[in-house]
Amino acid sequence: MVMNAIETLGLTKYYDSLCAVDDLTLSVDNEIFALLGPNGSGKTTTVLMLTTLLRPTRGSAMVCGYDVSREGDSVRKKLSYVPQDMAIDIRLTGRENVMFFAKIYGIPDRNDRVDEALAIMELGDRADELVKNYSGGMRRRLELAQALVHEPAVLFLDEPTIGLDVAARKKIWEHIQKLRKGGMTIFVTTHYMDEADQFCDRVGIISRGRIMALGTPAELKARLMKDVVTARISGTFVPPPLEGIRFIGRTGDEISFTAENGREALPLIAQEITKAGTSLHALSLHEPTLDDVFLTAVGAHEEPHNFDDHRFRTMLRRRK
Amino acid sequence: MRSVWYFMERDMLKWTRSRIAVVTLLIMPAAWLIFVGLALPVTFTGNYLDFITPGILVMTMLASSLQGGALLMFDKILGFLNKFLALPSPRESILFGKILFMTIRGVLQATVIFCVATLLGASILSPAQYFLIYVILILFGVLLSGLAATVALYLEDHDTYTAVNTLISMPLFFTSSALMPYNVMPPWLAAIAHVNPLSFAIDAIRSVEAGIIPFFQIGLLVVLGIIVLTLCVRVFRNVTV
Numbered sequence: 021m022v023m024n025a026i027e028t029l030g031l032t033k034y035y036d037s038l039c040a041v042d043d044l045t046l047s048v049d050n051e052i053f054a055l056l057g058p059n060g061s062g063k064t065t066t067v068l069m070l071t072t073l074l075r076p077t078r079g080s081a082m083v084c085g086y087d088v089s090r091e092g093d094s095v096r097k098k099l100s101y102v103p104q105d106m107a108i109d110i111r112l113t114g115r116e117n118v119m120f121f122a123k124i125y126g127i128p129d130r131n132d133r134v135d136e137a138l139a140i141m142e143l144g145d146r147a148d149e150l151v152k153n154y155s156g157g158m159r160r161r162l163e164l165a166q167a168l169v170h171e172p173a174v175l176f177l178d179e180p181t182i183g184l185d186v187a188a189r190k191k192i193w194e195h196i197q198k199l200r201k202g203g204m205t206i207f208v209t210t211h212y213m214d215e216a217d218q219f220c221d222r223v224g225i226i227s228r229g230r231i232m233a234l235g236t237p238a239e240l241k242a243r244l245m246k247d248v249v250t251a252r253i254s255g256t257f258v259p260p261p262l263e264g265i266r267f268i269g270r271t272g273d274e275i276s277f278t279a280e281n282g283r284e285a286l287p288l289i290a291q292e293i294t295k296a297g298t299s300l301h302a303l304s305l306h307e308p309t310l311d312d313v314f315l316t317a318v319g320a321h322e323e324p325h326n327f328d329d330h331r332f333r334t335m336l337r338r339r340k
Numbered sequence: 341m342r343s344v345w346y347f348m349e350r351d352m353l354k355w356t357r358s359r360i361a362v363v364t365l366l367i368m369p370a371a372w373l374i375f376v377g378l379a380l381p382v383t384f385t386g387n388y389l390d391f392i393t394p395g396i397l398v399m400t401m402l403a404s405s406l407q408g409g410a411l412l413m414f415d416k417i418l419g420f421l422n423k424f425l426a427l428p429s430p431r432e433s434i435l436f437g438k439i440l441f442m443t444i445r446g447v448l449q450a451t452v453i454f455c456v457a458t459l460l461g462a463s464i465l466s467p468a469q470y471f472l473i474y475v476i477l478i479l480f481g482v483l484l485s486g487l488a489a490t491v492a493l494y495l496e497d498h499d500t501y502t503a504v505n506t507l508i509s510m511p512l513f514f515t516s517s518a519l520m521p522y523n524v525m526p527p528w529l530a531a532i533a534h535v536n537p538l539s540f541a542i543d544a545i546r547s548v549e550a551g552i553i554p555f556f557q558i559g560l561l562v563v564l565g566i567i568v569l570t571l572c573v574r575v576f577r578n579v580t581v
Contacts, residue, residue, distance in 0.1 A: 073580075096427060096428040097428040100426075103423055104419075107419040107420040111357040120349075120350050124346050124347075125428065125429075126429075
């Protein structure tokens with residue numbers, strides 16, 4: 021039987037009475053899967069369970085066909101895990117950091133593999149410098165090189181781009197995409213919606229330990245939201261019926277429409293307004309982002325209690 | 341158990357990269373020898389240097405081990421431990437690698453002490469005696485490193501660790517037979533000193549220097565070491581399910 025790289029069934033974790041992950045059922049295979057959610061929503065707990073660092077309270081999870089609770093050793097041979105806090109030895113060189121992992125993994129031709137992993141992450145020319153002198157982006161790439169050295173089937177990345185500048189983030193994602201093309205399954209957690217939207221094949225939005233929405237970014241956006249066109253006009257205007265475009269209403273000078281395809285609707289709406297002899301001052305198009313999907317999925321399930329709530333609000337504020 | 345060696349190698353490499361840490365760790369015991377061994381006006385023995393050297397040796401092992409616990413604490417706080425736990429090597433090898441490093445570092449320091457003490461005028465022993473003293477120091481090092489690792493795993497943060505470290509090391513040293521023989525101690529101190537594990541190691545080394553093989557103390561250190569290691573592995577497994 022061919023198994024997916026990651027399969028969970030009713031995976032649940034309680035910290036005392038606090039439910040961190042609630043009945044999570046998921047399968048992921050050769051794709052970049054992003055678990056999206058606010059802080060404290062259970063993302064890291066999920067990753068810790070899948071990487072055998074935390075024992076599930078209930079339910080089961082399989083990585084490459086091995087059970088994380090019963091076959092931890094086999095699971096750990098198949099995966100690599102890069103935690104959120106950057107943990108690399110800054111007083112060692114890049115090469116020494118990767119070599120250490122290669123030795124622990126017991127890789128036979130380790131010199132070649134270390135060179136290769138460093139080259140993939142474009143660190144070859146600075147490999148013998150102390151990590152102290154590396155930038156944040158380079159340090160993260162070095163961690164990826166450590167993770168790649170034993171050619172894992174599944175790669176777990178917990179907030180891989182946190183704290184990096186835009187260019188460094190883009191580079192990390194390009195590398196991650198390259199690995200996916202090479203056949204690796206990549207499971208990331210993030211709270212950067214735009215990155216998940218742009219770079220991930222499938223996303224799961226998690227809130228309070230439950231999956232609220234699951235699908236490709238495009239699917240999720242299409243399912244939950246339509247494009248919104250807003251026009252600023254002066255004078256009266258009676259909107260004619262147009263195919264695929266629905267008039268929502270007028271507030272002051274602004275009239276709004278929803279459309280299946282906003283970009284195509286723009287010229288049509290402009291045309292109708294000019295035809296009616298009304299003067300048109302501005303047109304704007306709002307296409308839904310994963311942010312909107314996220315707010316719709318998570319916002320509806322807000323409950324006014326416990327500490328998650330506060331964190332969650334802070335997080336929403338930051339996203340704006 | 342190759343991975344134990346590799347985990348030790350990482351710590352060793354990190355340690356040797358920091359020259360200041362290496363130099364201070366080697367100078368410190370020498371300073372003790374000079375300022376305590378040569379300066380104290382003692383009347384109960386002819387060669388106080390010979391008397392104090394075993395005490396300084398054991399104290400150095402103690403300090404090195406307890407400081408090594410802080411390394412484990414930092415690995416835990418900074419996220420290294422989690423990363424290492426996701427590696428396929430047996431998880432306990434992380435722990436044993438740490439204990440091995442602490443013990444090796446302590447033994448290196450002990451060697452410096454032997455050299456300095458000899459230069460200052462301590463008696464030269466036979467190779468067999470040196471060998472036995474090293475065996476005792478290694479046993480003691482494993483015992484104390486195991487203890488330090490257990491405490492580090494058990495506690496939450498580095499501040500608490502430092503506090504507990506001081507709480508353990510100071511009284512343990514001053515209530516041992518390191519500085520004076522039992523017969524010149526006040527009775528209450530002698531009573532404590534007799535059950536202090538530091539005294540076991542110190543007395544054992546003094547016996548070796550006097551030409552006696554201290555089977556009793558060595559046996560005691562082995563038993564204590566096994567107990568502490570067992571406890572340590574249990575705590576480790578609990579913490580890292």
